[in-house]
Amino acid sequence: MKINDKITVEDLLYGLMLKSGNDAAVALAIHTCGSVEAFAGKMNEKAKQIGLSMTHFVTPHGLDQPEHYTTAYELAILADYAMQNPTIKKIVGTKNYTVHINNQPVNISNTNELLGYLEGVNGVKTGFTNGAGRCLVTSVKRGDMEIISVVLGADSRKFRTADSIKMIEYVYQNYKNVDIAETVQKQYESWYQINQKRIIIKQGKQEYIKIRMEPIQNSKITIAKKDTLEDLKIEIVTLNQVEAPVEKDKKVGYVKIKLGNTAIRNLDLFVEEGVGRKEYPDYLREILRNCLS
Numbered sequence: 001m002k003i004n005d006k007i008t009v010e011d012l013l014y015g016l017m018l019k020s021g022n023d024a025a026v027a028l029a030i031h032t033c034g035s036v037e038a039f040a041g042k043m044n045e046k047a048k049q050i051g052l053s054m055t056h057f058v059t060p061h062g063l064d065q066p067e068h069y070t071t072a073y074e075l076a077i078l079a080d081y082a083m084q085n086p087t088i089k090k091i092v093g094t095k096n097y098t099v100h101i102n103n104q105p106v107n108i109s110n111t112n113e114l115l116g117y118l119e120g121v122n123g124v125k126t127g128f129t130n131g132a133g134r135c136l137v138t139s140v141k142r143g144d145m146e147i148i149s150v151v152l153g154a155d156s157r158k159f160r161t162a163d164s165i166k167m168i169e170y171v172y173q174n175y176k177n178v179d180i181a182e183t184v185q186k187q188y189e190s191w192y193q194i195n196q197k198r199i200i201i202k203q204g205k206q207e208y209i210k211i212r213m214e215p216i217q218n219s220k221i222t223i224a225k226k227d228t229l230e231d232l233k234i235e236i237v238t239l240n241q242v243e244a245p246v247e248k249d250k251k252v253g254y255v256k257i258k259l260g261n262t263a264i265r266n267l268d269l270f271v272e273e274g275v276g277r278k279e280y281p282d283y284l285r286e287i288l289r290n291c292l293s
Contacts, residue, residue: 011099017091018110025061050081064131072150079124079137079148092123134160145177181219187234188213203278204244210272233258244277
């Protein structure tokens, strides 16, 4: 791009994500925040917001700078976050596109060599600097299983492509998605039948409290194909007693879900119904019942 060129923001995004346009990155940064520095500040705010603790941005295009860095794992988190945006997902999954600069068409192609070549690939981005080497972040969806692979520091496009394919195929050959909701619920109900009176209420209008497990959200998990749901077990940790009054929805423990020896998720346990504290008439009725029995 040249000074005074006119182009839409959408076309700039295509130029950025398909063609690795550093000029498009700078133009978008200045258009959005007024300067590259201000935009980098917004990038760092977003990085902190989504939990990236080993990432720091200086530029919008990623050319080598001592204080511009990230990790393979945090690139995967960032890519996963970005792919939740329908516009970004559409752009990075586009193989060829025509942008218009000053109303003149320019055809561009996606630099992601796996897009349209390897089954299920729908993004995300190639990269290269002298410091970083050849890089590729790849998003793949096959059936109900979505993964992101990250290759950094490859010596050539050939190596980054080969390494990406090896990782992706390894995952799909050795892992699967399973739904744990029914298994966890059955194990919890079995435990609860035996442990309904586990938590004693001190000075409460009733002796025990009813508890419930929080609903299982996103109950599909990825496990090795050699593993089965029979390897899924739960461990339950609760308070032994609480003092009245006890409010409804008070947290009183948690369910630890384990696959073999590996903990994969915790679910909180809450009070089902609130319980009031005993008052003088309650104690009097209790004394009378004991006397009459």
